[in-house]
Amino acid sequence: MVGGMSSGSSTPAGAPAPRDGRRALGALGEDLAVGHFRRLGFVVVARNVRTRHGEIDLIAFDGRVLVFAEVKTRRASNRRRGLCPEDQPLAWLKFSQRARLRKLACAWLYENTHARPKAHTIRFDAVGVIVDGADRLLRLDHIEGAW
Numbered sequence: 001m002v003g004g005m006s007s008g009s010s011t012p013a014g015a016p017a018p019r020d021g022r023r024a025l026g027a028l029g030e031d032l033a034v035g036h037f038r039r040l041g042f043v044v045v046a047r048n049v050r051t052r053h054g055e056i057d058l059i060a061f062d063g064r065v066l067v068f069a070e071v072k073t074r075r076a077s078n079r080r081r082g083l084c085p086e087d088q089p090l091a092w093l094k095f096s097q098r099a100r101l102r103k104l105a106c107a108w109l110y111e112n113t114h115a116r117p118k119a120h121t122i123r124f125d126a127v128g129v130i131v132d133g134a135d136r137l138l139r140l141d142h143i144e145g146a147w
Contacts, residue, residue, distance in 0.1 A: 029073025029129035030057055032137055036127065042067065045117060051107040054100055059108070066119035068105040070097060073129040076138055098124070098147045
């Protein structure tokens with residue numbers, strides 16, 4: 001080690017490793033989705049809930065509806081103003097992800113019988129977020145009852 005730097009690394013010794021770019025982009029999209037749900041009158045019950053089957057991005061409640069939301073985020077290229085249709089975040093939602101979210105929601109509901117909100121309706125939403133190279137929101141698509 002020379003001058004506080006470990007060999008072969010540009011990160012100072014003892015400093016945390018830089019955050020994974022995809023994880024940071026996903027967290028940004030989830031933050032924007034949380035703001036969107038709050039503007040709609042929802043309270044965020046939980047974020048990034050892990051079960052043995054995977055992770056639920058967002059759980060929100062408005063007093064009647066309990067929403068389990070999948071959030072997909074993409075960054076628009078600096079070369080063009082938008083994304084091609086196949087690059088749209090919600091185009092990446094596959095049937096297997098939809099089935100996985102239902103399974104995750106069932107597990108969460110079962111494990112949180114006494115602590116969960118008493119909802120009249122349970123809904124599965126999809127949120128697609130597009131940001132630019134400076135992490136500014138370009139577009140947010142919210143599909144209520146996506147599946």
